[in-house]
Amino acid sequence: MTTLSQNLLDLSDFAWQRLRNRVEGLTDEEYFWEPFDGCWTIRPADDGYAADGFSEDGLRIPPDPAPFTTLAWRITHIVDILQEDRTATWFGHQPLAEDGQPPTPASAADALVALDRSYEIWRRRLAALSQDDLDRPMGEIAGPYAEHDGTSFALHILDELIHHGAEVGTVRDFYRGTHPDDPFTAALAGELTPTDRPALLAEAAAAQRWEVVPQLAGLGFAVDERTADGFTAAHLAAGNGSLDTLRVLVEHGADLSLTDPRFNADVLGWANWFKQTEAADYLTERTRAGSDA
Known part of the structure; x- marks a missing residue:
């Protein structure tokens, strides 16, 4: 006890x-x-x-x-x-x-x-x-x-x-x-680099700025960096049911096995916990395909 x-x-x-x-x-x-x-x-x-x-x-x-x-x-x-x-x-x-x-x-x-x-x-x-x-x-x-x-x-x-x-x-x-600040626009304009702000892609996912996540990934912002709370962009995309974003992150090599510090759950765990059925099905199919390969 x-x-x-x-x-x-x-x-x-x-x-x-x-x-x-x-x-x-x-x-x-x-x-x-x-x-x-x-x-x-x-x-x-x-x-x-x-x-x-x-x-x-x-x-x-x-x-x-x-x-x-x-x-x-x-x-x-x-x-x-x-x-x-x-x-x-x-x-x-x-x-x-x-x-x-x-x-x-x-x-x-x-x-x-x-x-x-x-x-x-x-x-x-x-x-x-x-x-x-x-x-x-x-x-x-x-x-x-x-x-x-x-x-x-x-x-x-x-x-x-x-x-x-x-x-x-x-x-x-x-x-x-x-004091509005839009670091995502600054990054897309080349004024902010991955070295300047390594976790910017995760911050974009936390802000649910899904439209800029693919662009940031294309500019070299790391997909597995974490927010201050320890969440990756993949966790946030899965938990919010942003399937298109999740696919982009996977294409850029996101590590779906990473766990977060709050729930100790991987990306599929987030999709299941937040009842995002399409995201969970997509992740389950990827896991099954990987095990069959």
């Missing part, structure tokens, strides 16, 4: 990987983007006390409704939540000396490094908890939450990771919608 500790770790890892995939490719322009006046963000500190030169906007009692917060603010907040001392001390443990204090990342690249490190620290602390740590009231160190047990605090941190991670994804969607 799966333990409570393992369930918490599994949920944490799932939420973390979803967030990490959503921030891949983050740029400084997007990181600091303020779509409205009055946004909270991170700014160069004017008091000289911030160790890394930046500080977060904020008030002890935030205004209601709260200001819109930038990706810089939101990601810094997630880093702080995961890495702060209380994710050790409130469970009755002590932070390691090398854990340090959460930084205020001054660039998108720094933010991704800080996110990775903060999650590594949080996950190690979470994995170290015993059942007694999870069951025991946290006591005086937790202030008004003294009578709450460790499990409730672990779930609180996971809720913070999940809901702030969802906000980060939403802001990225908002940014993308107001």
Whole structure:
């Protein structure tokens, strides 16, 4: 039987990987983007006390409704939540000396490094908890939450990771919608090469831009590259029932035996799972023909 500790770790890892995939490719322009006046963000500190030169906007009692917060603010907040001392001390443990204090990342690249490190620290602390740590009231160190047990605090941190991670994804969607980018057109015009963006063909399949997949394959974009979620174009074509695309991918040597990280299924498995009968029949016939050869 799966333990409570393992369930918490599994949920944490799932939420973390979803967030990490959503921030891949983050740029400084997007990181600091303020779509409205009055946004909270991170700014160069004017008091000289911030160790890394930046500080977060904020008030002890935030205004209601709260200001819109930038990706810089939101990601810094997630880093702080995961890495702060209380994710050790409130469970009755002590932070390691090398854990340090959460930084205020001054660039998108720094933010991704800080996110990775903060999650590594949080996950190690979470994995170290015993059942007694999870069951025991946290006591005086937790202030008004003294009578709450460790499990409730672990779930609180996971809720913070999940809901702030969802906000980060939403802001990225908002940014993308107001800053349209069509890398597929750029690739077809020769402005983007397979070296520049190896997984572009898989991205086209994920966007269901089926009409450009054959053209990208003809330009040398690899058919077996994967999206950030680990799906190949063949998985996506089979799951969406795009039979013509699937045939093109097969003609260009797509490896139909590759499995994805979410369902651990090959391309035929996707066709079956998503009830794409024509795609499943086509793949089954190819498998049968191969075994008869």
